[in-house]
Amino acid sequence: MEKKIVISDEQLQFLSKYLNKKFPNLSPQVKIELMDHLICGFEVKGGDDFYQYLSNEENFIKGFINNEVKNVKKTYGKQTWRQFFSFFTSRELLPITILTLFIIFLISKSISNKNAWLIFVVSTHLIMIVSAIFGMINKKPLRKLDEVKYLGAEIWLPFLMVTLADNLGFKNWLIQNEFIFTGYWFFTFIYGVSAYIVLRRQKKIILTKYKALLN
Structure with missing residues (x-):
């Protein structure tokens, strides 16, 4: 039976510091979601080099953060239009x-x-x-x-x-x-x-x- 890869506490701390350093403006909520994605991805893909894994996933990380920014903008826009139409309904x-x-x-x-x-x-x-x-x-x-x-x-x-x-x-x-x-x-x-x-x-x-x- 294949042994499941589980991230260590040391790797978890490194991931948190890595995201704080590379993306200091990241909100706590987005950071938690991103860490969850990265941890699950590493455990599924397997491998011993967690640090190389993060390097390989840098484009994914940037894309994830950009999507979250777009979602924030869309959310405010949708809420404003919803409030606007409420003046008529x-x-x-x-x-x-x-x-x-x-x-x-x-x-x-x-x-x-x-x-x-x-x-x-x-x-x-x-x-x-x-x-x-x-x-x-x-x-x-x-x-x-x-x-x-x-x-x-x-x-x-x-x-x-x-x-x-x-x-x-x-x-x-x-x-x-x-x-x-x-x-x-x-x-x-x-x-x-x-x-x-x-x-x-x-x-x-x-x-x-x-x-x-x-x-």
Whole structure:
């Protein structure tokens, strides 16, 4: 009967130090999952040289980490869109949605194009400022974690919507068509608020999850 290869405590410690040195920004959760994959792989493939095995698996390790980063980004994006659509499907949020749309339409119809655009820009930047103050995580032990680095990625879309209109030259056309401008502003604002809500929610989850690192 073939003897099963079992990783030693010394090899386990080496693996942990190896990942810490090569990938210092790795989150504890991803590190545990990656170590589990590598240990299982080594025990299945067999062999005596664990250190050579790690060297051979370096491309797999990098690919695994890159996939986890992509998953973090996708997760935040999906959560933001889910929150966005909830403004149209939730009974609690629907009155807020209708009121917001009415106010934006009233502003774009009642005041000059220049002032309407100014309020649009201010409202968008206000969301970003509030998000930066109350949503971002500035705890030093957590800053390099992928979950923290990409936490505020979705909040940039509203800012992009403003700069696109300016840089691509359709700002004047946009503000001269009040219905289109209302829709553009409404989407930008609601998406920004959705991103902020997700930001705050995820901040609480992350701080709770990594509470041990902060003590």
